[in-house]
Structures are given as C-alpha cells and as structure tokens.
Amino acid sequence: MNEPTGRFITARTINRGFGVAPALAKGIGVTSVLALIGSLARVVVPILMQQTIDKGLQPGNIRLGFIVQMSAIAAVSVVVAAFALRQAVLRLGIGAEEGLYTMRVKLFDHIHRLSLADHNEERRGALVSRVTSDIETLTMFFSWGALVWLLDGSLMFVVACVMLAYDWILALVAFAVSAPLFLVLRNLQKRLVAAYDLAREHNAELLGSVSELVSGTETLRAYQAHQPMVDRSKRAVRKRADSQIRAGVIGAFLFPSGEVFAVFTIVAIIIVGVFRGVDGGLTAGSMVGFVFLTYRFLEPIAEFTEVVDQTQTAVAGLRRVLSVLDTPTGPQAPVNPIELPNVPLSIELREVSFSYSSRLDSQDDDLPVLRNISLSIPAQQHIALVGASGSGKTTLARLIARFADPNLGSICLGGVNLKRIDNDDLRRRLVVVPQEPFLFAASVAENLLFASPKSTREDLNRVIDQLELTDWIESLPKGIDTYVGQRGSSISAGERQLVALARAALTNPDVLILDEATSAVDAIAEVRLAKALQALSQGRTTISIAHRLSTAARADRVIMLEHGSVTEDGSHEQLLQDDCEYAKIYAQWLSATSTGD
C-alpha cells in the first residue's frame, strides 16, 4: 500500500463491504458502548487497590468497613461489565456471521450468472476461493481482529483515561517509555510474517515433492530410480524445518518484548513518582495503581500489532470478493422478452464475430475466435460441426446456446433474437450436452431430475425407455437410484454420457447441442450411445460438434470451421466429391481406423 491513496481505497473498500452486507455495520455504535462498559472490569482491581491503600489502609487508621463497601461496589461493576462484554462479543459475532452469509449468497448468485468466458478452468479455482478462503479471511478477522480492535481499543482508552486522571505527568511518562514498544513489535511482526510466508512456501514444496514421489512410484519402481527423488524430498523436509524454526525464534523474541517494556515503564514511573512525591498530589495508592495499570495498558499492544496484519489480509480478501461482484454477469436478461413460437425452431446466424476477452484478470489472448459467421439452419436439420481443435466449433455452439453473446452480429432462434428470449424459455427449448458431461455426487435419478425437478418417476422411466436405456439402468447395482460418485466417477465415461443424454431428453427440447466425447469408450457402451443419440436427436434441430467423422457422415449437413470461419458447408456426400479439406481429413481418419488390409 505504497500509493498515497491507499488508505482512502481501504476505507472505500470497507464501506462498500458494508454496502454489500449491511448486517456487518448494523448497531456497531451500541456494540462499541457495550465494549467500553465491558472493559471497565479490567481497571476495577487497580482502582480498588489505590482506594484501599490510600483511604482504607492508612497507618494507624484502617477502615475495614470502607474497604468492604468499595469491594462490594467493585464486584457489582465487574458483574455488570461482564454482561456488557458478553453482549458486545455476541452482537459483533452475530452481525458478522449474518453479514458474511449475505455476502456469500450474493457471490454464489453472481458467479452462477457470470458468462462462461469468466468460468474457464483456470479461473474456476479462483472463483471457489473467493467464496471459501477469501470470505474465511473475513470470518477470521471478525472472530479475532475486529474483537481486538473493539475490546482492546476500549481497554486502552479506559486505562489511559484512568492513568491521566490519577496523574497526568506519570501517565505521560508511562506513554513515552512504552511507545517504542509499538515500533519494536511492528518490526518483529513484519519479519515474523515474512518468515511464516517462507515456511508456508517450503511446506508446499515439501508436499509437492512427497506427492510426486508417491504418485510417480510406479515409474520410479519400474526403473529403480527412487534415490534421487527420496533425497530431494528429504532436502525439502529439512528446508521446511529450518524455516519453521527460524520463524519460531523470531516469535520467541517478539512474545516477551511487551513484558520487558512493562518492567522499564514501571521502574520509570516509580522513580519519577518517588521524586515528585506528595507535593504533586500523588499518593502511595495511585503509585501502586499505576503499576497495575501499566500491565493493563501494554497487554493489548502485542495483539494490536498482530491484528494490523490480519486486518490488511481481510481487506485484501474483501477487495477480491468485491471485484468478483463487479464483474458484469453473462448475457443480460431481456427487458421485454418475446416468447418463442410453439413450432420446431430454426437457427439463424448473421455475421457473428466473437472473442474471449477476460474480465476477471487481463490476458492477452484476445484474438477473435469466430469471424463473421453467417449460417441458416432450418428446423429439425442435423448439423455436424467439424474442424481442428481451436477452430471455434465449441465457441460457436456456446453462442447458439447463449452462454455468451457475440461481440458483433446476431443469432436468432425460431426467428427471435436470442437477446430477447427469457432465459427459462430458452433453457426449456434448447439443451446442451457437453463433451465431458458433469454429474453431481448423487443418484442417477437425482441427476436426471436436475434438468426438470418436477418430473415424476414415470417421466424418468419413459425417457429411459425412449432412449433404449432400460436394460442398462437395470444392470446398475441399484438401478436408477445408483449413486454415481463425485463428478460421476463411480460409473464409466460412456455411462456418464448416457446419463447426460437422458437428462437432456427429459426436458424434451426443440434444439439439441451435442459436444461429442473424444475419450474412447468400450464397444458395448459405444453401441448404446449411438442408439440413444439417434433416438434423442429424432425430430429435433441438432448441432453436433463431431470429433469422429462417422458422426459427420450421418448428419444432414456438415459445416467445416477453420480458424473461426466457415470454410466448407454441404452434405457429407457433396463434400466428399469436391476435392476439399473435409475429403482429406475424412480419408485420413478412415485409414487410421481401418485394419490396413
């Protein structure tokens, strides 16, 4: 935070955080007053000592009644303060939790609505950490840092007031002698944070090294090549231990420095006090009181210095959270939606261009992915998109599904511009089956119901029957209630595809966009998939992103993309007759899958 406006930006960030989650700031005034009352308990003992020594235990004049009376008052105030403290901690904690809850839910909603361009693999991890670890830094702050600012802040304020009331000169002496502590602590704190950062880095290195040793164990065994890897891991272990120890030593010096300063401050107070004597209005009791208060005064400083770093971390976390909320969401909902006509839907692209420009963080791959594409796809036609990887097939499909809007040009579905169609309406009529279909860690049935939560068991069975999948479902251990595992990992890739097709069929869409899987599936699953696909695409406008040219050969029409432009367009047979690129890649593909005889 070197820039001059750093502090201003911090204040603005915090303010905006309050704006997003008003519960964070709600009633903070009352909470502060309660905290002030709560911290009074900490000065009760010094004051009682002072009163006892000065007024109760005068040599030759010991007034026990007075002392008992004072003690009773002290006890009552401690109890009152305890209640106030409890309320303050409770109010702050609940406010924080409510506020952070709101913030999280707002984030979920916003992130789900971000355009797919902001949702790629690289950024997924970042988005997850926004709602988990970044908000957690705020939780940590509110459960400790904010409490320290509030309670210790009140305490230092109250203690300073009592000190000044007893004797302002002694108070100033105490402040002056203990002031350098703050600098010492800040310095050590900074080193400590750096040392722990290094230790964390070394820890990650250690884990990375061991994990490589373990996951590469088959390779290492097969070649009897462990030793260098083991040595590397052990070096990492040692390095991590060294940096942890170093951090520990810095902490060891930081920890007692407050007490060292307390000792010097106490001696300074006593020396100055003794020389000033009674003439300055000082009493023996207030001297003793001062000694106690000095500890009370210095106690919070160590915590404060730690909390400064935590506060910075929390503000940085908040800033990252806000920056996600600032990222514009994906395709905007129409103001006056037009309902899709109740007939089979055609697709019309007019001079569509598109490039992924990142918003969350800047990247320089802003090259256009699609260039000036015009296409007219009649209702119920089956299209195969072919082309090398990176030619723009997937992007084109995504635009038709309105996962993003084109930068230039327009796309119409059933004659209605995509931008004018209500999202629910669009999703009922158009479904995408991605290459690696995503399944939730739930049963097959629950995964199907995700498409349409209101469907009944009969609906599910009907769809399964339509796609000729009944025998497959029955072969599963628990039929349709079989648990598919994390991301569907308990069933095979081919089976995941089958679930995804059934899920798509459940919504009975007019338009189907299929991103064909590249991964090999076994022969039986392959046959099932082909049948199910056939049944699913029957009577629907279908766009297949074809990785296997057998799919292209089956389509009504093949569209070849190269570098984001349509280069060839026609039926499979037509294109084969021309001496074009498609004919070439088809011949290549044919020879690779043949027996060579």
Add this chain to the structure above:
Amino acid sequence: MVSFVDEKPVTEDSVKSDAKGRLREASQLLRQVVRFHPRLFVIAVSGATLFAVCTVASSIGLRWMIDRVILVRFERGEVDLFALIVGSIIVIGIGLLRALGVVIRRSFAGKTEWRTCETITEKVVDHVVAQPIEWHRQKMTGDIVARCGVDADASVAILAPLPFSTSVLVMMVVSAGWMLYVDIPLGLVAVVVFPILLTLNIGYQRRIDRYYNLAQQELGDLSEAVHESFDGVMVVKSFGAENRETERLAKITARLKDARIDAIGVRSIFEAMLDAIPTLINIILITLGAYRVKAGEMTVGDLSSFIYLFTLLVFPLRIIGYLFSEIPHSVAGWRRIREVLDEDVFEDPATKILNAPMGFGIDLNGINFSHVNGAPILKNLTMRVASGKTVALVGATGCGKTTLLHAVAGLILPDSGSVAVQDGGVALVFQEAFLFAESLRYNITLDSDISEEQISLAISIADCHEFLKNLEQGLDTVMGERGVSLSGGQRQRVALARAIAQNRPILLLDDTTSALDPKTEARIIANLRRISNDHTVLVVASRPSTIALADEVLFMAEGHIVEQGTHEQLLQSSEQYRALITAFEHDRKAS
C-alpha cells in the same frame, strides 16, 4: 496373495472412545515423541522453569519497591535512594531474566517440534518408498502425502506448548508455596482457586472446540458443494438452474452460519466469565488482605505483590487450555504415523524375476494373480516371446493385459508361477505417462548415467525432436506446474524416450501410442522396429493399423493367452478375435 487392507481412517469420534485409553495413548505419544530429540526438549523445559521462577520472583521485586520505596516516601516522606536503586535493579533484572526464559523456551520448543517432525517425516518417506507397488495401489496418494505432511505436523504439535505447560505447573507450585509463606489464610484461598480456574479453562476449551469442529465440518461441506456447483456451471446454465443452485448453496451456508453463531454464543459467555471470575477473586483477596493487614499479619507491600502475582498467573492459566485442545489432534496424527511405521515392508517382487532361457525375451509359466478382493485376473497364464521380436498383446478391456505387463516388469508378485526375462531387464512405458516436475533430461535419464548419444537416439526414435525444437531450453526445460506443460501425446513420447534411453533389452508398451495420431504412431512403431533386432517389444494395442505392424499377436481373454499367431492367421482362425477387431473398428462400420 499378501493383503494390505487399509484400516479405517481415524476420525475424531474414534479418538474420543474412552477417557482412560485416551489418556494412556496421550502419555504414550508424549513419551515417544519427546524421545526423538531429548536434549532440545530439556533446554526448552529449563527455559520454561526460569520463566516460572522469575514470574514469582517479580512479585518479590514489586514488594520491595512498595514496602521500601513507595510507602517510605509517601508515609514518612523519605527518599531511600539506595533502596530505589536496588529495587530498580531487582525489578529490571528479574524482568529481563523472565524474558530470557521465554526466549529460550519458545526457541527450543520450536526446535524440538520441527526437528522431531523432520525425523518422523523422513522415517515415513523411507518406509513408504520401500513398500512395493501393490501396497501403493491400495492407498490414495493424498492419504500417504497427508501422513508425511499434516499427520506428522499434528503429532508434533503437542511439543510446542508442552514446555509451557510444565512452566505453568512449576509456576503454580512455586507461587502456591510463596503465597502460603507470605500469608497462610490468603495463600490457601489462592491455592484452592488455581485448580478451579484451570478446570474451567480446560472445560471451556473442550466445549468450544466441539463447536468449532462442527462449524469446520460445515465449512468442509460448503466448500465441497461450491466446488461441485462451480465445476458443473455448464449443466447449471444449460438447464437454467442458477436460482436453484444458489438456493441449495445458501442452505448449506446457513448451516455454517448457525453453527458459528452457536459457537459465538458459548464463546461470549465464557469470555465474559473468564474475564470476570479472576477479577472477582482478586477483589475477595483484597478484602481479606485488608483484614490481615489490620491484624498486623502482612504489610501493604505483601498484599500488593500478592494481587500482582495473582494477576500475572491468570494469563498462563488461560492459555493452558489450548494445550489440551491439541492433544486429541496430536494423538490422531501420531496414530496414523504409527500405522505406516509399524507395518512390515513387503518383499520387492523384482527380486523374484528369473533369467529366461537363451533365445527368449520373456518366458511366463503358469502365472496366477488375483485382485485384493479375490477376483482372479491372470489364470494359469503361460507365454513365451522370442527375443528380438515385436509382439502385439490384444484383448478386450479388463482381460488382464496391464497386469501381465506389470508382472513381467517385476512390479507385482504373482500368487504362483514363474516370471523369467532376458538378462538386462525390462523398460515399461505405462498407459499414462508420469513426468516429474524436473527437466526433460531428468525425466528421460531419471538421474542415471546415460550418454548424450543414447539420449538423442531415444529422442529420435520416440519422435520427440519435433516438439523439442520448439522448446527454448531444449532438454533443460522444466516440466510441470511451474514449468512447461506438454500435451498427452507429447508426454507419452517423453515416457517412451525414457524407456528407450534406459537401453534394456525388453520394452513393454502399455497402450502407449494410442494417445498419438495414427501417423505419428505408425512412425514410432516403424522406428522401434529399427532397433528391435536387439530389443524384444511387447505392445498392448487396440488400433488395427498398429496390430498389423507386429511380427506376432498374442490374443488374450479372461486372464490367459487364448491364441498366438500373426494378425492374419488369427483373423482367419478365431471368431472371438474377429469380433474384437470388429468392435475396434466400430466407427468405420457405423459410417
């Protein structure tokens, strides 16, 4: 076959089984981990003792100041310069010694903790590396890494606060003695109060930990759900389920929030109580003390130092609760470490490999092998491959091809039967290439002594030179997260180059070239044939074009070799083989 069945992972619940067993386990843990670096530990405890003694002594310094300097000045009006100087020296001296005690205690406690951690991790690493592949297959990588990382950290976490708690103990004993010496009735009050405060603190810590653990579980659930939901964003968007997903996540978040608010409720009560109770006791001590002063049994200085000492003790008593919250954690970690260390190291199957008779590269005789769950994978499998031949191993998914290769490579130990290979050993290329986050050169040589010529030969046979040209640092390019990432096909080719560079007479390829495009695959197979005069190559293949390149085909089904012959012969003689090849060709038929 040997079973390596893993025990159930330790959960918090099973740790809390019974109090007695827990105590025994905790004391066992302490004895065992302290023994790794006893010298460091003793130094740390000495520092802690110095701190404890000086804490009590500091109240004596204060008493000196009050009785001999402050009261003398304010009640009699005299400045006793000598007493002032001596008192200042005592107060500052004791304060510095006390700080020194803390520095020694903390530095050496940290040293003990991390050196012990280092020792334990090294032991675990050695043990894990010594175990054969089958042991590894039954463990999750993450689990083993956890044992080297978080579990080792957890089991030594007890070592850091241990010297501190000994110092609290010393402090309690010494100050109780001192307080009783100063004034018996007042001392008795304090002595009774210490254990009560201690119990209250430990009880609080236990209770709040339970709440925090609950909240932590909710957080784990939430982060899992968030991962899943964001990963599935495509499906969510496809079905317009954004609102439903937000609602689902909001429900889980609400559970987290409620768990945390419950914890705050408990915490706020205890925070207030732990603040108020010592203060109330202090007030009682002051009142009682006044009576004792009136009775002439103690001085004002005695009373003040008494209160002062009591105030100093409250903080350590409060911290000690943390120690107790570490124990179950450490015990669980140590138990998981012991699981690894106490396990016998199983025999390395590679030592059982025999020498094949002259003229044969591979000779398997009556091999049986079953999966851990008992399902047989290889059934009385016998096969021979003449040296110098290129042989394709063909079979449906799951018929045992990979297992067969692993048996030949000496990675797994057959239940019965013998494995013999040509002298000089085997180089196996796995189905999935594993590259280390090191240089390409390291990945090819695996740090063994291989000549530059041999490396460049391997590179050209494996068809790596094409993409190597585009790497600025060539063979010194570092792979992995912080380095360059290669495509699947490129990684396979590096793995192949590694196998060739090792220059072993037998080369096993487990469907290695399937990730390559057909042209590259054909080129590599041709390259391999060039060297195969002195190499025996056994290649698992599924592309008809690849199979056709082999001298001979071994057709495998249900754990044994059913036919052996050329591709054409088998197409003629075996209907089963024909069916399989047809399935491989399915795509072509479909068009």
